Amino acid sequence: MSLSYDPEKLDPGIRPAVELLNRFGVETFESCEGGEGHSFPEPTVRFHGDAGEGYRAVGILLSHGFPVSELRRRWSIEDSWTLTGPYWEVVFLRKLHTEGMLLRMGHRPKLGEPKMVKPRVPRDYLIGGEE
DSSP: OOOSSOGGGSOTTTHHHHHHHHHTTOOEEEEEOOSTTSSSSSOEEEEOOOTTHHHHHHHHHHHTTOOEEEEEEEEEEETTTEEEEEEEEEEESSOOOHHHHHHHTTOOTTSSSOOOOOOOOOGGGOSTTOO
16 A cells, blocks of 8 residues: 555654554545644644444554544534534543653564554453463
8 A cells, every 4th residue: 555645744652553554454534633823732643434444444543552532423514504524533631752662562563564562451351360
């Protein structure tokens, strides 16, 4: 899959999520690390996809340890009357720390497929002490 954007132009506080989603074939089209002076109040990635794509994207992000807080299905109104969409929007609890997050998601620049990591489950949720 060829990139249609320059990764270096992404906000550093959202880049790891955009890169991961794109590596798994999620078609992102807008992102922002959020905060004062930014387009969004919180770190956000918008992407295209059918009814199941949002769930798939959240599954990818959660399995890689990303702090997802919300998944939204959005429509917007342009020119005061033109309804556009729908598209997906995923929101994070905080800005993402590029290096630490990339290491946790098994990032090895330009080397093969992404590595899936087993999500951490709190011990009190485990049945019979399984890990």
